[in-house]
Each structure stands twice: as C-alpha cells, then as structure tokens.
Amino acid sequence: MTTEFSRDFFQLFGLSRRFALDSQQLEQSWRAAAAAVHPDRYASSPDAEKRMALMQATQVNEAYQTLKSPLRRARYLLSLQGVDTQEETNTSMPLDFLMAQMEWRESIEEARDSSDVDALEALSSRLRSDKRALEAELGEALDRAADLDAAAVMVRKLRFLEKLDQEIGDAIETLLG
Amino acid sequence: MALLQIAEPGLSAAPHQHRLAVGIDLGTTNSLVATVRSGSATVLADAFGRSLLPSVVRYQEGGRVTVGHDAQREQNHDPHNTITSVKRFMGRGLSDIKDAGSLPYRFVDAPGMVQLHTAAGVKSPVEVSADILRALTQRAEAALGGELTGAVITVPAYFDDAQRQATKDAARLAGLTVLRLLNEPTAAAIAYGLDNGAEGTYVVYDLGGGTFDISILKLTRGVFEVLSTSGDSALGGDDFDHRVYCWILEQADLHGLSAQDTRLLLTRAREAKEALTEHSDTRITAILSDGHAIDLTLDQDTFRQITKTLVDKTLLPVRKAMRDADISADEVKGVVMVGGATRMPHIQKAVADFFGQPPLTNLDPDKVVALGAAIQANVLAGNKGEDEWLLLDVIPLSLGIETMGGLTEKIIPRNSTIPVARAQEFTTFKDGQTAMSIHVLQGERELVADCRSLAQFVLRGIPPMVAGAARIRITFQVDADGLLAVSAREMTSGVEASIEVKPSYGLSDDAISQMLSDSLAHVQDDIEARKLREAIVDADSLRDATLAALRIDGDLLTAEETSAIQQVLQQLEQAIASQTTLQVNQATHRLNKATEDFAARRMDRNIQRALKGQKISEL
Numbered sequence: 001m002t003t004e005f006s007r008d009f010f011q012l013f014g015l016s017r018r019f020a021l022d023s024q025q026l027e028q029s030w031r032a033a034a035a036a037v038h039p040d041r042y043a044s045s046p047d048a049e050k051r052m053a054l055m056q057a058t059q060v061n062e063a064y065q066t067l068k069s070p071l072r073r074a075r076y077l078l079s080l081q082g083v084d085t086q087e088e089t090n091t092s093m094p095l096d097f098l099m100a101q102m103e104w105r106e107s108i109e110e111a112r113d114s115s116d117v118d119a120l121e122a123l124s125s126r127l128r129s130d131k132r133a134l135e136a137e138l139g140e141a142l143d144r145a146a147d148l149d150a151a152a153v154m155v156r157k158l159r160f161l162e163k164l165d166q167e168i169g170d171a172i173e174t175l176l177g
Numbered sequence: 178m179a180l181l182q183i184a185e186p187g188l189s190a191a192p193h194q195h196r197l198a199v200g201i202d203l204g205t206t207n208s209l210v211a212t213v214r215s216g217s218a219t220v221l222a223d224a225f226g227r228s229l230l231p232s233v234v235r236y237q238e239g240g241r242v243t244v245g246h247d248a249q250r251e252q253n254h255d256p257h258n259t260i261t262s263v264k265r266f267m268g269r270g271l272s273d274i275k276d277a278g279s280l281p282y283r284f285v286d287a288p289g290m291v292q293l294h295t296a297a298g299v300k301s302p303v304e305v306s307a308d309i310l311r312a313l314t315q316r317a318e319a320a321l322g323g324e325l326t327g328a329v330i331t332v333p334a335y336f337d338d339a340q341r342q343a344t345k346d347a348a349r350l351a352g353l354t355v356l357r358l359l360n361e362p363t364a365a366a367i368a369y370g371l372d373n374g375a376e377g378t379y380v381v382y383d384l385g386g387g388t389f390d391i392s393i394l395k396l397t398r399g400v401f402e403v404l405s406t407s408g409d410s411a412l413g414g415d416d417f418d419h420r421v422y423c424w425i426l427e428q429a430d431l432h433g434l435s436a437q438d439t440r441l442l443l444t445r446a447r448e449a450k451e452a453l454t455e456h457s458d459t460r461i462t463a464i465l466s467d468g469h470a471i472d473l474t475l476d477q478d479t480f481r482q483i484t485k486t487l488v489d490k491t492l493l494p495v496r497k498a499m500r501d502a503d504i505s506a507d508e509v510k511g512v513v514m515v516g517g518a519t520r521m522p523h524i525q526k527a528v529a530d531f532f533g534q535p536p537l538t539n540l541d542p543d544k545v546v547a548l549g550a551a552i553q554a555n556v557l558a559g560n561k562g563e564d565e566w567l568l569l570d571v572i573p574l575s576l577g578i579e580t581m582g583g584l585t586e587k588i589i590p591r592n593s594t595i596p597v598a599r600a601q602e603f604t605t606f607k608d609g610q611t612a613m614s615i616h617v618l619q620g621e622r623e624l625v626a627d628c629r630s631l632a633q634f635v636l637r638g639i640p641p642m643v644a645g646a647a648r649i650r651i652t653f654q655v656d657a658d659g660l661l662a663v664s665a666r667e668m669t670s671g672v673e674a675s676i677e678v679k680p681s682y683g684l685s686d687d688a689i690s691q692m693l694s695d696s697l698a699h700v701q702d703d704i705e706a707r708k709l710r711e712a713i714v715d716a717d718s719l720r721d722a723t724l725a726a727l728r729i730d731g732d733l734l735t736a737e738e739t740s741a742i743q744q745v746l747q748q749l750e751q752a753i754a755s756q757t758t759l760q761v762n763q764a765t766h767r768l769n770k771a772t773e774d775f776a777a778r779r780m781d782r783n784i785q786r787a788l789k790g791q792k793i794s795e796l
Binding site for chain 2: 012013014029031032033034035036037038039040043044045046047048049051052053054056057058060061062064065169172173176
C-alpha cells in the first residue's frame with residue numbers, strides 16, 4: 001500500500017498535474033481503474049484482498065471526485081504545493097464581490113418568497129455561467145501565471161458561488177416538495 | 178463497441194466448478210428467487226409452477242410457521258398472526274409506521290425496531306423476513322440440487338442504513354451468505370441493459386408494493402453507472418389499496434371494524450385495484466363478520482381521482498433525481514418500469530407525460546429485479562459470464578453527524594459513488610474536555626430531529642487540552658453494500674473508537690447466534706460440523722488463491738517476503754490437517770495478515786494494467 005498512497009491523484013490516473021484537464025479522459029481512466037479494483041471483482045477472494053479492494057476502490061473514487069470538481073481540484077492542486085486555501089478562517093473578500101453576493105442572496109430570497117421556481121432556475125443557470133468564468137480565471141492563475149495567492153482567493157470566491165448554488169437547489173427542492 | 182479491458186481479478190479457488198448462487202428479490206408483497214442456468218437467468222418456480230412467493234408469514238401456536246400462498250389464504254381468518262408487507266417495518270420504530278392504527282397487528286414498541294406479538298411469540302421484522310428467505314432458499318436448493326454458495330439480495334435504492342442492515346441480518350439468520358446487497362432499480366437496469374445492449378441514459382421507475390425508487394443510470398460499454406437515485410421508502414402499491422379501502426369505508430359508512438373485517442376489505446381493495454388494470458370498472462362485494470353486506474362499484478375515473486395525490490407524489494423524487502444527475506427529460510433514452518404497481522394505466526400515463534415518451538414495458542415488472550440479481554450473483558460467486566461488465570452504484574441519502582445546536586454536518590453527500598470514505602476533523606468545545614459524543618445521522622435535512630439517527634457513541638480518553646486544541650478525525654466508510662462503518666481518532670494522542678453502525682437498529686452477532694441456536698432446524702452438532710466445514714472451505718480457497726497469486730505476481734516480493742508467506746502457508750496446511758475449527762480459523766487469519774502487503778501491491782499493478790489497457794484501446 002506504500003506504493004499506492006504515495007502517488008497523487010493526477011498520477012493515479014496518468015494525468016499531468018495541472019488545473020486544465022480533459023474531463024473525458026479523466027472519466028475513462030476512472031472507469032478503468034474503478035473496474036480493476038471494484039469489490040465486486042473480489043467477492044470470492046480472500047479477506048486481505050477484499051479489504052484491499054475496498055480501500056483502493058474508495059481511493060479511486062475519492063481521486064475521481066476530487067479531480068472532477070473544479071473547486072476541489074483547485075484546492076487539491078494548491079494543497080499539493082503547500083498552500084492552505086483558508087476557506088473557514090479567511091473571510092476577507094473584495095468589497096465588490098461581497099456586494100454582488102448580497103444582491104444574489106436578495107434575488108434568491110425574493111424568488112423563494114414568491115414561490116417562483118422558474119426564476120430560481122434562471123438564477124441557477126446565470127450563477128453557473130459566473131462560476132465557469134471564475135473557473136477559467138482560476139485555470140489561468142494556476143497553470144500559466146502560477147500565482148498561488150491569487151488562486152487561493154479565487155478558490156474562496158468559488159466556494160461562495162457553490163454555496164449559493166446549493167441554496168438555490170435547496171429552495172427549488174423545498175418549493176417542489 | 179469495445180468493452181473496457183479489465184485485469185484478471187482475484188483468482189477463484191475452483192474455476193471449473195459452477196457455484197450455486199441466486200438472486201433474491203425480497204419484496205413487500207411478493208418475493209422471488211432466480212439463478213443463472215446455462216448462461217441465462219431464470220426465475221425458479223415452486224412445485225406448483227408458481228414464481229411469486231407472497232411475502233406473507235403465519236405464526237401458529239407451538240411455533241408452526243407457514244410462508245407464502247398457504248399463509249396468504251389464512252390471512253383473513255387469522256390477521257393478528259399472519260404478517261404481510263413486513264418489509265415496511267424493517268429497521269423502523271413504531272413511531273415511523275404512520276398507519277399502525279389501521280393494521281391488524283399487535284405491535285410491540287421495542288427500542289430500535291418495532292416487533293410483533295404472534296401466537297408463536299414476539300417476532301421481529303428481521304425474523305419474519307428470515308422465514309421468507311428460508312422458504313426461498315429451500316425452493317432454490319430443491320430446484321438446483323445442492324447447497325447455495327451465496328445470494329445477492331435486493332433492497333430498495335432508497336433504503337437507509339438501518340433498513341439495509343436489517344435485511345442483511347435477516348439473511349444471516351436464514352443461514353444465507355450475502356454476496357451483495359443490490360439496489361432494486363440497479364438490478365432491473367442490469368437485466369434490461371444486458372438483454373438489450375442498451376447504451377445511454379436510462380431511468381428506472383420502480384413502484385413496488387411498499388417502496389418507490391427512481392434511479393438514473395448511464396450505460397456505457399459494459400459499465401452501469403448510477404448517476405443519482407431518489408425515492409420514498411414508504412410509498413407503494415399498498416397505499417393504493419389503502420385509498421380504495423378508505424373509499425369503501427366512506428361509501429358504506431363503516432366505523433370501528435374488527436381486525437378480520439379490516440383484512441378482508443384490504444384484500445378486496447387490492448383485488449379491485451388489480452381488476453382496474455384491465456377493466457373500466459369493478460364490483461366490490463364482501464360480507465362482514467356482523468352479517469353486513471357490502472356491494473359497491475368502483476370505476477377507473479374514481480380510482481384515478483382517489484389515488485391522484487399518490488401518483489403525483491412519485492413525480493417529486495423523479496424531479497429531484499433529474500436535478501441531481503443534471504439531466505433533462507429529453508436526454509433520457511428510455512424509462513424502464515419495474516414493480517407490479519407500474520401496471521396501473523394512470524401511472525404509465527403520468528410517466529409518459531413527464532418524459533415525453535412511452536415507458537418500456539417489454540419486460541415482466543415482477544421478475545426483472547430478481548433476474549438482475551441472479552446475473553450479479555453469478556458473477557460474484559466466481560462463475561464468469563461471457564460479458565465483462567461493472568456496476569457503479571451510489572449512496573441514496575447523505576451521511577453526517579450532529580454538531581452544536583442540534584444541527585447536522587454532512588460528511589458524505591447523497592449520490593456519491595460507493596465504496597466511499599470521507600474524513601472530517603472536529604475539535605473540543607470546552608477546556609479540559611476528555612470525551613466527545615458522536616451522533617451519526619442519515620438524511621438531507623438540517624435539523625438533527627428531521628434526520629434518521631443511525632448510532633451514537635462516545636470517544637473517551639481525549640487528553641485534556643484547551644478548547645479547540647484537540648483534533649478528532651471522524652472517518653465514514655461506506656462499502657459496496659451501501660453499509661456504513663464509522664471510526665474516530667484523536668490525532669494528537671491516537672485514541673481510537675470504531676463501530677459498525679448498527680447499535681440502534683441492527684442485531685448484534687450474539688443475538689443472531691442466539692436466534693440461530695433457538696431455531697429448531699439447527700441442532701448443536703450440526704452447527705459445530707458446519708463451522709468446521711466453512712472454516713476449511715475458507716482456508717482452502719485462501720491457500721489456492723495465495724499460491725496462484727505467487728505464481729502470477731511473485732516478482733513483486735523479495736525472497737525473504739516469499740519465504741515468510743510460504744512458512745505461513747505450511748502452518749495453514751497443518752491446521753487443516755488438524756480438523757480443529759479454531760486452529761484453522763487462526764491459521765487463515767495469519768495468512769490473511771501475512772499477505773496484506775502483497776495484496777496491495779497486486780491491486781496497484783492491476784490499476785496500472787487497467788489504465789494501460791484502456792489507453793491502448795483508445796489509440
């Protein structure tokens with residue numbers, strides 16, 4: 001197990017260690033790796049192999065989930081380079097970003113209070129396009145500029161946007177249910 | 178299209194011997210058992226040619242147990258002791274059962290899981306389910322002519338941990354080796370997908386007798402990937418019966434019925450529902466115990482009206498699952514209908530309207546789950562099929578723990594691919610705090626009170642520090658059965674606590690052993706002989722697998738490592754020769770330990786081979 005766990009998630013799937021990645025290749029590599037170690041393949045194997053398969057299948061899934069999500073991928077890349085994104089502790093944000101946050105929150109509340117699912121879905125798709133723009137910026141900062149401090153700030157921003165999206169999702173579910 | 182290349186998995190001990198394995202659909206209303214024979218999956222019928230075994234168990238004085246059709250026939254006469262739809266009570270407390278008042282049973286409000294008072298004593302839902310499983314096992318062993326190696330048992334995808342654990346306990350109590358708990362819609366997708374060579378995004382709409390599941394799967398080159406699942410574990414065909422029953426009470430102005438009359442009218446209600454699948458109206462007649470005669474006519478339109486809210490209720494989880502999978506209705510290639518209740522015309526119409534296409538009904542909605550389970554069981558037992566395929570399933574409900582102020586903190590979100598593990602660190606709240614109570618929860622809601630409590634345990638021996646200095650790492654591991662294990666560790670001192678999550682709902686190993694030895698079918702000598710036989714089978718298969726592994730991947734070991742393993746192998750041989758259960762088990766355990774590192778290296782090589790194979794095929 002020493003050999004396995006010393007490799008990072010990018011190496012595990014044979015990918016280069018950068019933010020930009022081919023999501024299809026990631027998905028295919030994950031499927032191949034998951035197939036090789038899935039506990040179903042070891043259902044009639046000795047206990048040691050069963051336990052190992054469980055651990056490795058878990059790790060392969062963890063690696064995939066980490067690399068698939070842009071936010072988690074960026075956070076992981078930064079952690080590999082010793083940068084803590086301080087998402088829980090560092091709450092200082094540029095003023096214009098905070099203003100935009102408040103506007104988002106007001107729009108969500110308004111749509112929720114008037115039980116307007118369509119408006120919520122429109123907000124969600126607008127938010128997702130904002131997220132994609134921020135992710136592109138993040139890719140620049142990580143892969144080209146190697147500006148890790150700027151990247152850490154963007155990770156924190158992205159985290160805010162994901163939380164907003166979660167709130168919209170919760171609101172839609174509450175209205176539907 | 179080329180299938181994914183998959184490296185040789187752990188080698189089975191006896192590759193040429195076909196092992197007897199079955200798939201069991203343990204349903205709310207009916208149960209089935211199926212197997213793969215000469216390459217194709219078939220449902221096994223009883224001596225009268227009947228495939229469905231009604232999930233009905235009758236308990237009589239003196240411990241006599243009747244299962245299936247015979248029990249069903251008696252349910253109107255003996256409603257207190259004839260248990261139907263026991264699946265609804267699995268892993269549930271009395272307060273969870275909303276219609277307990279209108280059911281003819283004598284419930285016992287036991288801690289954790291509700292129990293039922295019968296003429297043969299108090300029975301837990303686990304015991305009742307075990308009796309159904311025993312009947313199916315007997316049917317299978319009679320049909321196949323030998324002892325079963327193991328079974329895949331299906332559970333609703335939306336079953337929580339307590340319900341899954343209860344199902345696994347029932348199987349153990351029935352003496353079955355569980356190869357895997359498989360989600361019902363996923364089983365249906367396997368049976369449908371392999372049969373039709375399906376590729377693309379499919380929805381499985383599974384309305385059973387007492388549970389509703391919706392699963393969205395992506396089928397690509399032999400991989401069945403569940404994207405999302407949702408449902409309602411207390412909504413099913415039974416609820417439609419119940420609406421008809423209430424309608425009868427209302428129409429005939431009936432109050433305060435006896436248990437016999439309640440059961441009689443529920444049966445009439447079910448018959449009426451079934452008749453309306455093919456007829457535009459149906460007559461409901463019954464004579465109650467006081468001589469009162471009922472004669473009513475129920476038509477399609479009325480039936481549709483009184484059950485409309487139930488149909489609408491199924492579409493809610495559908496929308497949730499679509500959101501989670503991030504797909505729209507027009508991306509869905511087909512909708513597979515599962516469960517007898519999907520025969521109702523207005524359900525089919527609602528689904529067709531929602532997805533803008535008629536659902537797929539070219540397979541028997543009663544049998545497809547058992548068939549899928551049989552196919553999976555065949556592969557897991559080591560009988561290789563012709564096609565290589567793989568199942569990637571998800572966890573249906575988020576897992577979390579209680580934090581300050583009665584709030585839940587999610588640790589593993591719903592729809593994560595299993596197996597999955599996640600660790601999270603927590604800290605102490607007060608100076609000098611030496612213990613921490615950990616409350617494990619499952620569900621989506623923010624308040625602890627709205628989630629299901631799975632377990633509570635205390636981590637003690639935390640070294641006294643100032644508040645916030647201790648670092649407690651809690652790890653959730655969900656295995657391929659969807660079952661959870663939780664461990665906690667204080668990082669600065671290494672104090673550890675770990676549990677399998679089953680104290681509140683599951684049965685302990687001791688309780689199971691007790692029930693096993695209590696049951697008349699097992700005499701003590703039998704148990705001892707069986708234990709030795711099982712120990713030797715395990716030891717044999719471990720030895721064979723180790724030898725095969727040494728042959729194939731021996732180059733991964735140094736000479737010293739190889740000879741160390743050889744030595745433990747020899748000890749195992751001696752232990753087998755001794756014919757003593759304890760010695761065999763200990764030697765097996767030692768060999769397992771000794772080969773752990775070797776297993777890890779082999780697995781790692783498998784991943785690398787799989788990735789290389791996949792890249793070559795991509796070029």
